[in-house]
Each structure stands twice: as C-alpha cells, then as structure tokens.
Amino acid sequence: xxxxxxxxxxxxxxxxxxxxxxxxxxxxxxxxxxxxxxxxxxxxxxxxxxxxxxxxxxxxxxxxxxxxxxxxxxxxxxxxxxxxxxxxxxxxxxxxxxxxxxxxxxxxxxxxxxxxxxxxxxxxxxxxxxxxxxxxxxxxxxxxxxxxxxxxxxxxxxxxxxxxxxxxxxxxxxxxxxxxxxxxxxxxxxxxxxxxxxxxxxxxxxxxxxxxxxxxxxxxxxxxxxxxxxxxxxxxxxxxxxxxxxxxxxxxxxxxxxxxxxxxxxxxxxxxxxxxxxxxxxxxxxxxxxxxxxxxxxxxxxxxxxxxxxxxxxxxxxxxxxxxxxxxxxxxxxxxxxxxxxxxxxxxxxxxxxxxxxxxxxxxxxxxxxxxxxxxxxxxxxxxxxxxxxxxxxxxxxxxxxxxxxxxxxxxxxxxxxxxxxxxxxxxxxxxxxxxxxxxxxxxxxxxxxxxxxxxxxxxxxxxxxxxxxxxxxxxxxxxxxxxxxxxxxxxxxxxxxxxxxxxxxxxxxxxxxxxxxxxxxxxxxxxxxxxxxxxxxxxxxxxxxxxxxxxxxxxxxxxxxxxxxxxxxxxxxxxxxxxxxxxxxxxxxxxxxxxxxxxxxxxxxxxxxxxxxxxxxxxxxxxxxxxxxxxxxxxxxxxxxxxxxxxxxxxxxxxxxxxxxxxxxxxxxxxxxxxxxxxxxxxxxxxxxxxxxxxxxxxxxxxxxxxxxxxxxxxxxxxxxxxxxxxxxxxxxxxxxxxxxxxxxxxxxxxxxxxxxxxxxxxxxxxxxxxxxxxxxxxxxxxxxxxxxxxxxxxxxxxxxxxxxxxxxxxxxxxxxxxxxxxxxxxxxxxxxxxxxxxxxxxxxxxxxxxxxxxxxxxxxxxxxxxxxxxxxxxxxxxxxxxxxxxxxxxxxxxxxxxxxxxxxxxxxxxxxxxxxxxxxxxxxxxxxxxxxxxxxxxxxx
Numbered sequence: 001x002x003x004x005x006x007x008x009x010x011x012x013x014x015x016x017x018x019x020x021x022x023x024x025x026x027x028x029x030x031x032x033x034x035x036x037x038x039x040x041x042x043x044x045x046x047x048x049x050x051x052x053x054x055x056x057x058x059x060x061x062x063x064x065x066x067x068x069x070x071x072x073x074x075x076x077x078x079x080x081x082x083x084x085x086x087x088x089x090x091x092x093x094x095x096x097x098x099x100x101x102x103x104x105x106x107x108x109x110x111x112x113x114x115x116x117x118x119x120x121x122x123x124x125x126x127x128x129x130x131x132x133x134x135x136x137x138x139x140x141x142x143x144x145x146x147x148x149x150x151x152x153x154x155x156x157x158x159x160x161x162x163x164x165x166x167x168x169x170x171x172x173x174x175x176x177x178x179x180x181x182x183x184x185x186x187x188x189x190x191x192x193x194x195x196x197x198x199x200x201x202x203x204x205x206x207x208x209x210x211x212x213x214x215x216x217x218x219x220x221x222x223x224x225x226x227x228x229x230x231x232x233x234x235x236x237x238x239x240x241x242x243x244x245x246x247x248x249x250x251x252x253x254x255x256x257x258x259x260x261x262x263x264x265x266x267x268x269x270x271x272x273x274x275x276x277x278x279x280x281x282x283x284x285x286x287x288x289x290x291x292x293x294x295x296x297x298x299x300x301x302x303x304x305x306x307x308x309x310x311x312x313x314x315x316x317x318x319x320x321x322x323x324x325x326x327x328x329x330x331x332x333x334x335x336x337x338x339x340x341x342x343x344x345x346x347x348x349x350x351x352x353x354x355x356x357x358x359x360x361x362x363x364x365x366x367x368x369x370x371x372x373x374x375x376x377x378x379x380x381x382x383x384x385x386x387x388x389x390x391x392x393x394x395x396x397x398x399x400x401x402x403x404x405x406x407x408x409x410x411x412x413x414x415x416x417x418x419x420x421x422x423x424x425x426x427x428x429x430x431x432x433x434x435x436x437x438x439x440x441x442x443x444x445x446x447x448x449x450x451x452x453x454x455x456x457x458x459x460x461x462x463x464x465x466x467x468x469x470x471x472x473x474x475x476x477x478x479x480x481x482x483x484x485x486x487x488x489x490x491x492x493x494x495x496x497x498x499x500x501x502x503x504x505x506x507x508x509x510x511x512x513x514x515x516x517x518x519x520x521x522x523x524x525x526x527x528x529x530x531x532x533x534x535x536x537x538x539x540x541x542x543x544x545x546x547x548x549x550x551x552x553x554x555x556x557x558x559x560x561x562x563x564x565x566x567x568x569x570x571x572x573x574x575x576x577x578x579x580x581x582x583x584x585x586x587x588x589x590x591x592x593x594x595x596x597x598x599x600x601x602x603x604x605x606x607x608x609x610x611x612x613x614x615x616x617x618x619x620x621x622x623x624x625x626x627x628x629x630x631x632x633x634x635x636x637x638x639x640x641x642x643x644x645x646x647x648x649x650x651x652x653x654x655x656x657x658x659x660x661x662x663x664x665x666x667x668x669x670x671x672x673x674x675x676x677x678x679x680x681x682x683x684x685x686x687x688x689x690x691x692x693x694x695x696x697x698x699x700x701x702x703x704x705x706x707x708x709x710x711x712x713x714x715x716x717x718x719x720x721x722x723x724x725x726x727x728x729x730x731x732x733x734x735x736x737x738x739x740x741x742x743x744x745x746x747x748x749x750x751x752x753x754x755x756x757x758x759x760x761x762x763x764x765x766x767x768x769x770x771x772x773x774x775x776x777x778x779x780x781x782x783x784x785x786x787x788x789x790x791x792x793x794x795x796x797x798x799x800x801x802x803x804x805x806x807x808x809x810x811x812x813x814x815x816x817x818x819x820x821x822x823x824x825x826x827x828x829x830x831x832x833x834x835x836x837x838x839x840x841x842x843x844x845x846x847x848x849x850x851x852x853x854x855x856x857x858x859x860x861x862x863x864x865x866x867x868x869x870x871x872x873x874x875x876x877x878x879x880x881x882x883x884x885x886x887x888x889x890x891x892x893x894x895x896x897x898x899x900x901x902x903x904x905x906x907x908x909x910x911x912x913x914x915x916x917x918x919x920x921x922x923x924x925x926x927x928x929x930x931x932x933x934x935x936x937x938x939x940x941x942x943x
Contacts, residue, residue: 009030009032009033009035009036010036010039010040012033012036013033013036013037013039013040013055013058014040016037016058017037017040017051017054017055017058019054023057023058023061024058024061024062025061026061026062026063026064026065026068027062027064028062028063028064028068028071028072028075028076029072029075030062030075031072031074031075033062034059034062034063034074034075034078034079035078037055037058037059037062037078037082038055038059038078038081038082040055041055041056041059041082041085041086042085043194045085045088045089046194046198046232046234046235047194047231047232047233047234047235048270049089049090049234049270049271049272050270050271052082052085052086052089053086053089053090055082055086056079056082056083056085056086057086059075059078059079059082059083060079060082060083062075062079063075063076063078063079072110073106073107073109073110074106074107074110074112076102076106077102077103077104077105077106077107077109077110077112077115077116077119078103078107078115080099080100080102080103080106081099081100081103081107081115081119083099084096084097084099084100084103084119084122085122087099088122088125088126089272090272090273090274091129091272091273091274091277091310091312092310093126093127093129093130093310093311093312094126094130094311096122096123096126097123097126097127100119100120100122100123100126101123103116103119104116104117104119104120107119113146113150114147114150114152114155117143117146117147117150117152117155118143118147118152118155118158120139120142120143120146121143121155121158121159121162122162123136123139123143124136124139124140124143124159124162124163124165124166125162125165125166127139128162128165128166128169129169129312129314130311130312130313131312131313131314131346131349131350131352133166133169133170133350133351136162136166137163137166140159140162140163140166143159144156144159144160144163147159153186153189153190154186154187154190154192156186157182157183157186157187157190157192157195157199158183158195160179160180160182160183160186160199161179161180161183161187161195161198161199161202163179164176164177164178164179164180164183164199164202164203164206165202167179167206168202168205168206168209169314169352170351170352171209171352171353171354171355171390171392172390173206173207173209173210173390173391173392174206174210174391176202176205176206177203177206177207177210179202180199180200180202180203180206181199181203183195183196183199183202184196184199184200184203187199193226193229193230194230194232194235196226197223197226197227197230197232197235198235200219200220200222200223200226201219201220201223201235201238201239201242203219204216204217204219204220204223204242205242207219208242208245208246208249209391209392209393209394210391210392210393211391211393211394211430213246213249213250213430213431216246217243217246220239220242220243220246223235223239224236224239227239233266233270234266234267234270234272234275236266237262237263237266237267237270237275237279238263238275240259240260240262240263240266241259241260241263241275241278241279241282243255243259244256244257244258244259244260244263244282244286245282247259248285248286248289249394249432250431250432250433251432251433251434251435251436251437251470252433252470252473253286253289253290253470253473253474253479253483254473254474254475255473256286257283257286257474257475257479257584258475258584258585260279260282260283260286260584261283261581261584261585262585263275263279264276264279264280264283264581265585267279273306273310274310274312277302277303277306277307277310277315278303278315280299280302280303280306281299281300281303281315281318281319281322283299284296284297284298284299284300284303284319284322285322287299288322288325288326288329289434290474290479290482290483290486291329291482291483291485291486292478292479292482293326293329293330293482295573295577295580296322296326297323297326297327297330298573298577300319300322300323300326301323303315303319304316304319304320304323307319313346313349313350314346314350314352314355316346317342317343317346317347317350317352317355318343318355318358320339320340320342320343320346321339321340321343321355321358321359321362323339324336324337324338324339324340324343324359324362325362325365327339328362328365328366328369333366333370336362336366337366340359340362340363340366343355343358343359344356344359344360347359353386353389353390354386354387354390354392354395356386357382357383357384357386357387357390357392357395357399358383358395360379360380360382360383360386361379361380361383361384361387361395361398361399361402363379364376364377364379364380364383364399364402364403364406365402367379367406368402368405368406368409371409373406373407373409373410374406374410376402376403376405376406376409377403377406377407377410380399380400380402380403380406381399381403383395383399383402384396384399384400384403387399393430393432394432394435397423397426397427397430397432397435398435400419400422400423401420401423401435401438401439401442403419404416404419404420404423404439404442405442407419408442408445408446408449413446413449413450416442416446417443417446420439420442420443420446421439421443423435423439424436424439424440424443427439433466433469433470434470436466437463437466437467437470437487440459440460440462440463440466441459441460441463441487441489441490443455443459444456444457444458444459444460444463444490444493447459448493453497453500456493456497457493457494457497460490460493460494461494463487463490464487464490464491464494467487467490470483471483471484471487472521475583475584475586476580476583476584477518477519477521477522478518478580479580480517480518480521481517481518484517484518488514491510491513491514492514492623494510494513495507495510495511495513495514495621495623496623497510498510499623499628499641502639503639504630504636504637504638504639505604505637507621507628507630507639508604508619508630508632508637508639508745509602509604511619511621511630511745512602512619512744512745512746513602514621515709515743515744515745515746516743516744516746516747516869519743519744519747519869519874519877519878520744520746520747522878523747523750523877523878537575537578537579540571540574540575540578541575541834543571544568544571544572544575544835545833545834545835547564547567547568547571548568548828548830548835549833550564551564551565551568569823572823572826575839576825576839579839602745602746602749604632604637604745606749607632607745607748607749607752608632608633608634608635608636608637609634610749610752610753611632611633611634611752612634613634614702614703614704614705615633615634615703615704615705615706615707616631616632616633616699616700616703616705616706616707617631617632617633617706617707617708617709617742617745617748618630618631618632618696618700618706618707618708618709619631619632619709619744619745620643620692620708620709620710620711620714621711622646622711622712624646625645625646625647626641626642626643626645626646627642627643627644627645627646627649627691627692627711628640628641628642628643629643629695629696630745631696631699631700632745633699633702633703638699640695640696640699643691643692643695643696644691644692644695648691649688649691649692649713649714650712650713652684652687652688652691653688653713653714653716653717655684655687656681656684656685656687656688656717657716657889659677659680659681659683659684660681660684660718660889660931660932660935661889661890661932662677662680662681662932663677663892663930663932663933664889664890666892667892667930674930677930678929678930678931681930681931681932682723682931685718685721685722685723685931686722686723688717688722689722689723689733692714692717693719693722693733700737703737704737704738705737705738705739705740705914705943706737706738706739706740707740707741707742707748707751707942707943708739708740708741708742709741709742709743709744709745709748710741715741715861715869716860716888718888718931718935718936718938719733719734719739719741719938720732720733720734720735720739720918720921720935720938721733721734721931721934721935722734724736732921732925732931732935734918734921734935735918735921735922738912738914738915738918738943739914739918739938739939740883740914740938740939740940740941740942740943741938741939741940742940742941742942743869743874743877743940747877747941748942751882751883751941751942752942754848754882754942755848755882755942756809756810756848756849756850756882756883756913757809757847757848757849758809758910759785759809759810759850759907759908760785760787760809761785761787761788761807761808761809761810762781762782762784762785762788762789762808762809762810762811762812763782763788763789763791763801763804763805763808763810763811763812764777764778764779764781764782764788764789764790764791764812764814765778765790765791765792765796765800765801765811765812765813765814765815765831766778766779766790766791766792766793766796766814766815767792767793767796767814767815767816767830767831767832768792768793769793769816769832770815770816770830771814771815771816771855771893772893773814773893773894773896773897774814774815774854774893775792775793775814776897777814777854777896777897777900778790778791778792778796778812778814779792780897780900780901781812781814781900781904782812784904784905784908785810785908789804791804793832794832795832796815796831796832797831797832797833797834798831798834798836798840801813801831801836801844802844805844805845805846806844806845806846806847807847808846808847808849809847809849809850810849810850810851810852810907811846811849811850811851811852811881812852812854812900813829813836813851813852813853813854813855814854814855814900815829815830815831815855816829816830816855816856817829817830817853817855817856817857817858817872818830818856818857819857819858819860819861819871819872821860824838824861824870824871825837825838825839825870826838826839827860827871827872827875828872829841829853829855829858829872838870838871838872838874838875839875841872841875841876841879842875842878842879843879844876844879844880845879845880846876846879846880846881847880848880848881848882849880849881849882849883850881850882850883850884850885850913851876851881851883851884851885852884852885852900852903853872853873853876853884853885853886853887854887854891854896854900855887855891856887856889856890856891857887857888857889857890858871858872858873858886858887859871859872859873859886859887859888859936859937859938859940860888861873861874872886873886873940877940877941881941882941882942883913883939883940883941883942884939884940884941885903885913885917885937885938885939885940886937886938886940887936887937887938888935888936888937888938889932889936891936891937892933895924895928895933898924899920899923899924899934899937900920902919902920902923902924903916903917903919903920904916906919906920912943913939913943914939914942914943915943917937917938917939920934920937921934921935921937
C-alpha cells in the first residue's frame with residue numbers, strides 16, 4: 001500500500017512521462033514504478049510512439065547501470081524491455097533484438113517467468129521484418145507454449161497475432177487469416193481492444209491478399225470504427241494505407257491515392273519512420289501503375305535509402321522489383337535487369353515465394369516488351385504458378401495477362417483468346433479493374449490480328465469504357481494525362497478503324513478522343529482552382545526564385561552554374577510533388593466521384609453550327625506515318641487522307657525552324673546576308689506549304705478565317721508565314737486568312753462560344769531588367785485604354801499581377817520568358833524578383849480575357865502523348881483566358897514593341913484579336929521582310 005502523501009506508482013509514472021520533467025535518479029528498488037512505466041510504454045506503443053520512447057528513457061534512468069551494487073534484475077529487465085519497444089517504434093529491428101534477449105535473461109533471473117516469456121512476443125515481429133522467418137516462427141512457437149503453460153492467455157494471444165504477421169510476410173495468407181482471427185477473438189474476450197483492432201487489421205489484409213475484397217473491406221470498416229472509438233491514430237493510418245492498397249488492386253486509383261496520402265501524413269505527424277517510408281514507397285507503386293514514371297522512380301530511390309538504413313531486406317527487395325519495372329518502362333533494360341536480379345536474390349535468401357513470383361512477372365513483362373515471346377511465356381507461367389500456390393489472386397491474374405499476350409505475340413491466337421477470356425471473367429468477379437482493361441485490350445488485339453475488325457472495335461470500346469471509369473476518377477490532370485498516355489493505343493486503334501471506314505464525322509470524333517483530353521477536362525471542371533498555391537510552399541518558392549537569379553548571374557558572368565541548376569531542378573520537383581499531394585489529400589473529402597470528363601461530349605454538328613459562313617477548322621491527325629486532316633465548315637466535315645508523310649513533315653519542319661532561327665541572336669551579325677537568309681527561310685516555308693497546306697487548299701478556297709488544330713510538332717510551325725494558296729499574288733497565308741490555333745476541335749468549339757470582351761481595361765506588366773523596351777512597351781499599351789494600369793519595374797510582381805488580373809479585359813505581359821522542354825510546368829515569365837511559372841499561372845483567376853505574352857518562345861509547348869500541349873499557353877487557358885497571343889521563337893525587343901503598337905491600334909479600332917494580329921504582321925512584314933521579325937506571334941483559342 002502506498003504511504004499517505006506519496007503518489008501511487010501509476011501516478012508517479014504518468015508524471016515522469018511529462019517531457020518537461022527531469023529524468024529520475026536511479027532507484028533500482030522501486031519495482032512498482034518500473035512496472036507502471038512498462039505498462040505505460042506498452043499502452044503508448046501503437047498510439048503515441050514518442051510517449052513510449054519517453055517511458056523507456058525514464059525507466060532506463062530509474063534502473064541505473066546494470067553493474068551497480070543494488071541493481072535489481074526485475075527493474076533492469078523492464079528497462080531493456082521498454083528500450084526494445086522504443087527501438088521497434090522507430091523500425092530499428094536489429095537494435096531491438098538484443099534488448100529483448102537481455103530483458104528475458106534479467107527477468108528470468110528475478111524469477112519473473114511469465115514476464116520473461118512475454119519479452120519474446122515482440123521478437124517475432126522484429127525477426128520477421130529482418131527476413132529471418134524460420135527464427136521468427138520458432139520463437140513464436142516456443143513463446144506461445146511457455147505462455148500457455150503459465151496460463152497467460154492474453155500474452156499467448158499476442159503470439160497468435162505476431163504469428164499471423166509472420167505468415168502474412170511469408171505469403172501464407174490462409175494461415176495468417178486463421179492466426180489473426182483467433183487473436184482478435186481472444187483479445188476481445190480479455191478486453192484488450194487495441195490488440196483486437198490490430199488483429200482485425202491483419203485479418204483483413206490476409207483476406208485482401210486472398211482476393212476476398214468485400215470481406216476485407218468489412219473487416220477494415222469494423223477496425224476503423226473501433227480504432228476511432230479508442231483513439232488509435234496510428235491504426236487509423238494503417239487502415240487508410242491498407243484500404244488504399246486494396247483499392248489499387250481493384251483499379252480504383254482515386255481512392256488509393258487519397259488513402260495513401262492520408263496515411264502518409266498521419267505517419268509523418270506521429271514520427272514513425274518505417275510506416276512513413278512504406279507509405280512513400282506505396283505511393284510510388286500507384287504512380288507506377290499510372291505511368292508517372294520519373295516521380296515513381298524518385299519515391300523508390302528514397303524508400304531504398306530508408307530501408308537500407310533500417311536494414312530491412314524484405315522491403316528493399318519489393319522496392320527494387322518495382323524500380324526495375326520503372327526502368328523497363330523507361331526503356332532502360334540494363335538498369336531494369338540489375339534491379340530485378342538484386343530483388344530476386346534478396347527474395348530467394350528469405351524463401352519469399354510471392355516476391356520471387358513478382359520478380360519473375362516483371363522479367364516476363366521485360367521480355368514481352370523486347371519481343372521475346374518464348375521467354376515471356378515461360379517466365380509468366382512460372383510466376384503464375386507461384387502466385388497460385390500462395391493464393392495471391394491479384395498476382396496470378398496479372399501473370400495470366402502477360403502469359404496471354406506472350407501467346408498472342410507467338411501467333412497462338414486461339415490459346416491467347418481463351419486465356420484472355422478466362423482471366424477476364426475471373427477479374428470481373430474479383431472486381432480487378434486494371435486486369436479487366438488489359439484483358440479486353442488483349443481480346444481486341446487478337447481479333448485485330450485475325451482480321452476481325454468488328455470484334456476488335458467492340459473489344460477496344462469495352463476496354464475504353466472500363467479505362468475511362470478509372471481515369472476520370474483521378475483527382476489530378478497530370479495523373480489523368482500520364483494514365484491516358486499508357487492506354488493511347490486503344491484510342492488509336494479505334495481511330496484507325498474509323499479511317500478505314502472513311503466516314504469523316506466519325507474520324508473527327510475518334511481523333512478528338514485522342515487529343516488534349518486532360519486539358520479539356522481541366523477546363524470544364526466546376527471547382528477549378530482559382531488562386532495561387534497557399535503559403536505551405538512559400539519557403540520552397542522563395543528558394544527557387546533565389547536559384548533562378550543565381551543561375552542567371554552565373555550565366556551572365558560566364559561561370560559554371562551546374563550545382564545551383566541541379567538544386568533548382570530538385571526544388572522544382574519538390575514543389576510539383578507537394579502540389580500533387582495537396583490535390584490528393586483534398587480528393588479524399590471533396591465528395592466527388594472524380595474529375596470532370598470530356599470523353600464523348602464533343603459534337604461535330606455543334607462545331608459546324610458555331611462556324612459562320614467563310615469559317616473553317618482544320619484538324620490534323622497522324623496514324624502511323626500518315627498525316628491526314630479533317631476540314632470542318634458550316635456545310636459539313638471533309639476528310640483528306642494521305643496529306644503527307646509524317647516523317648517528311650517532321651524533317652522539313654526541323655529544317656524550317658533552323659532557317660527561321662538563324663536570326664535568334666540578332667540581325668546585326670548577319671546583316672550582310674539578310675537577303676540570302678530571307679530567301680532560304682521562304683524556300684523552307686514553301687516546302688512546308690506543299691506538304692501540309694497545298695493538299696487542303698481546294699477545301700479552303702472560300703475560307704476567310706481558319707482555325708488550325710495542329711498535331712505534335714506542327715504546333716511550332718508559323719502557319720501565317722507559309723506562302724498563300726495562290727503564290728502568284730505574293731501574299732503569305734496569314735494575309736489571305738485570319739488564322740488561329742486551338743489544342744483540339746473541342747477547345748476550338750469552346751473558344752467560338754466564349755469570345756473575349758471588347759477591350760476597355762488593360763493590365764500591362766513590363767519587367768525591363770532583361771528586356772530594356774519592356775517597361776516602355778507596357779506603359780504605351782496601358783496609355784491607349786483609359787482607366788488601365790501599368791506595372792513596371794519593381795511594381796511588376798507576381799502579387800501585383802495576381803491582384804490586378806481578375807478584372808482585366810486584356811492582360812499584356814512584356815518580360816523575359818523561358819520555355820522548359822525538360823519541365824514544361826516550370827516554363828516561366830520572369831517578373832520582378834520572382835518567376836511566374838506555368839503552374840502558378842494556372843491559378844490566376846482570369847475572366848475570359850485576351851492575354852498577350854510579349855516575350856520569347858511563350859507559344860512553345862511540350863507535346864505530350866495524347867497531344868497534350870504543356871506550357872504557358874495551356875496555363876493561361878486553364879486560368880480562364882479566352883484568347884492567348886504568344887510567340888514561337890525569341891523575338892527582337894525593339895521590333896516587337898513596334899509590332900505591338902500596330903496590334904493595339906487595330907484592337908482600339910474595334911478589330912478582333914486575330915484581325916489585329918493579321919494587321920500587325922502585315923505592317924511589320926512591309927518593313928522587315930524576313931519572317932523571323934513578323935511571323936513569331938500566333939493566337940490560341942479562336943479568332
């Protein structure tokens with residue numbers, strides 16, 4: 001009994017866990033306090049890891065040195081025990097093992113047989129995590145026998161749960177499920193709610209691996225309800241993580257991404273290094289499935305470093321296997337082979353059958369990509385057998401898909417069809433969404449190889465429908481775009497069928513399904529972001545802007561900028577990943593089923609109706625090496641096949657750009673050769689006209705205005721500078737037609753319905769530090785329109801732009817610009833002290849205004865798969881602009897100022913933006929014949 005006035009041991013223990021309380025002096029005789037501290041350590045293990053570590057520190061101080069004369073073996077044993085628990089919370093498994101053994105020895109010496117046996121329970125998990133599975137199983141069996149002999153059912157239940165974890169790691173899912181189920185019942189019987197919840201989680205994980213997703217979700221839901229009731233925050237994070245992995249297996253990527261990000265944030269808050277590393281790695285798994293490959297590789301690289309530091313070979317093996325798949329998809333077979341072989345060796349050393357099967361499947365996929373059907377078939381068959389023996393349903397299904405593709409590649413079409421059909425039926429029953437898409441795609445490819453076009457189209461259409469259900473649910477257009485690119489062959493197959501059918505309207509409809517889908521969906525989202533990112537990344541952005549300035553100064557001085565440029569790239573990637581994760585976290589609670597979709601909403605008849613007499617739209621497309629075009633007028637849709645060889649177009653365009661950019665560094669150095677250079681540029685432009693425009697000229701004779709939807713590299717062609725259809729009159733194409741560009745026919749229709757307002761209020765921004773004329777240019781533009789504003793020099797900041805842009809009818813930006821082909825979202829306009837990057841520009845809340853980017857190369861874009869136009873023009877369209885005027889190459893500062901004077905004089909007189917651009921081009925061309933001086937600017941969105 002505690003003496004009067006002296007706190008009870010449990011009260012003393014709770015007081016000592018206050019971080020502000022000094023550690024106690026050694027008191028080896030105070031066994032009651034030592035037991036209380038041990039109990040508090042265990043209670044906090046799964047809910048407050050930092051509190052568990054503090055309990056270990058206090059108990060260690062209380063025990064004093066082990067060789068002290070009055071050292072008490074019980075207190076010493078409890079100190080070692082709690083120290084081991086603290087190590088386990090930080091994933092230091094190897095460090096925990098000797099502490100547990102010391103605890104067992106000390107407690108056995110003290111005659112504490114039951115406690116000594118209990119120290120071996122957490123040892124099971126530590127050994128399993130280190131890949132020492134046989135030792136873990138032997139330890140578990142021995143500990144459970146001792147505990148049952150001592151009548152300690154509660155501790156024996158913990159052994160059951162740890163044995164479940166061991167069997168889960170060994171891929172014996174049915175055995176794991178049995179152990180977890182028994183443990184959950186026993187823990188509930190003795191009132192240990194926390195352990196019962198953990199047993200439910202393990203049971204659910206085993207059921208998920210067995211492919212019983214409905215039962216797994218039921219168990220996870222029950223565990224979540226109980227964990228919330230008992231304040232088990234780490235368990236909630238674990239449930240989020242495991243449910244996310246289940247959703248990933250079902251192809252429900254939105255839920256998988258949101259759940260993993262939620263778990264990751266909780267683990268980060270709790271300071272749990274191993275679960276945090278695992279959540280990061282599993283986020284990489286989802287990125288891999290969505291084909292966001294560089295980002296996945298960065299996450300795997302980071303996870304490997306963490307697992308190596310924690311000496312966890314099992315986790316290292318899984319991560320190496322996944323990184324090997326990334327390298328394979330990036331066409332890096334040597335790196336892929338090295339990673340996969342390293343993973344195989346680690347799995348083999350642990351006797352990990354499912355791990356070895358996963359490596360075998362990845363090697364089969366690599367062989368398939370290389371066209372080695374026999375090797376792919378053998379590897380996939382062996383992997384499938386291993387998955388099947390372990391009861392791993394998802395792995396077995398994925399192996400069957402690769403096996404079927406290998407059969408198809410080998411020409412065994414009947415066998416391939418049968419395997420695809422059987423796997424599809426099983427995948428539908430198991431709700432495996434990605435497997436279903438791959439099977440339907442395979443069935444379409446088999447039918448295509450057999451010449452059965454109708455069956456192939458039906459199979460591809462079914463695959464697309466399943467794929468779209470997955471893709472439209474993704475919470476981020478970057479993810480949607482990457483995922484779309486991986487499935488582009490489906491849409492191209494239907495486009496090829498439409499071309500063979502020769503129906504122009506169907507060709508245009510299928511062409512639109514292949515083009516700029518993510519941009520279209522971003523533009524129709526109801527709740528589009530209407531502001532710049534918040535202050536969460538302010539420090540990173542400040543560092544980035546400092547690095548931009550430093551790199552510029554180093555380049556100006558002629559010094560090496562390699563080190564700051566490398567850091568600049570790292571900071572950019574950190575910003576992109578942070579923004580991506582903010583969107584993932586928001587997706588969990590936004591109440592939506594996914595992003596907006598623009599799948600089948602394009603109506604060619606609506607486009608025809610929106611065109612006026614004398615209007616036309618030309619949409620280019622490529623199938624194989626064939627450049628074709630759909631020409632839309634109010635009268636109908638015409639299809640022009642075989643316009644040119646796409647390879648010839650690309651080669652000639654490259655030569656044309658070379659000639660145009662001969663003046664990139666100014667005309668003074670080549671002034672004596674300007675006439676010759678002009679002739680050469682015009683010769684190349686005439687060749688481009690013959691390839692891409694002359695075959696269409698007969699369809700455009702009556703067209704006064706033409707909207708052009710370019711394909712790929714054609715987005716960098718100055719169509720206005722091409723010779724006219726009637727070269728005898730000496731006019732360039734831009735003087736015979738008012739020209740505008742659009743990223744897709746769908747967006748062209750949107751632009752026709754959403755014209756810019758008359759220009760009354762202008763916000764003109766001029767940053768002259770690198771372009772001396774920019775300030776005067778901005779002031780001159782603003783002076784033309786009463787009530788307008790000019791932000792020049794130090795006033796030309798991103799913050800000022802953000803404040804003034806929403807109310808402007810026209811936004812004029814004169815400054816230095818940089819197009820970044822390596823990272824298009826960081827293409828930027830350099831304002832005072834800060835870069836307005838494309839990702840920041842997307843957040844500007846613009847009215848349907850006209851934006852004029854009076855800077856170098858602002859119209860260039862990275863043409864991603866699926867014809868996604870990535871760059872500054874896209875950013876301003878996303879921000880809300882109706883029209884964007886931008887340049888295709890570096891522009892001359894003084895000549896551009898005069899060009900803009902003509903453009904704005906025409907706007908002031910009431911001309912439409914495309915007509916004003918036409919006027920400015922004609923006036924400048926009369927003074928400067930070389931198309932470099934007048935052909936750079938193009939208008940996007942409409943006339």
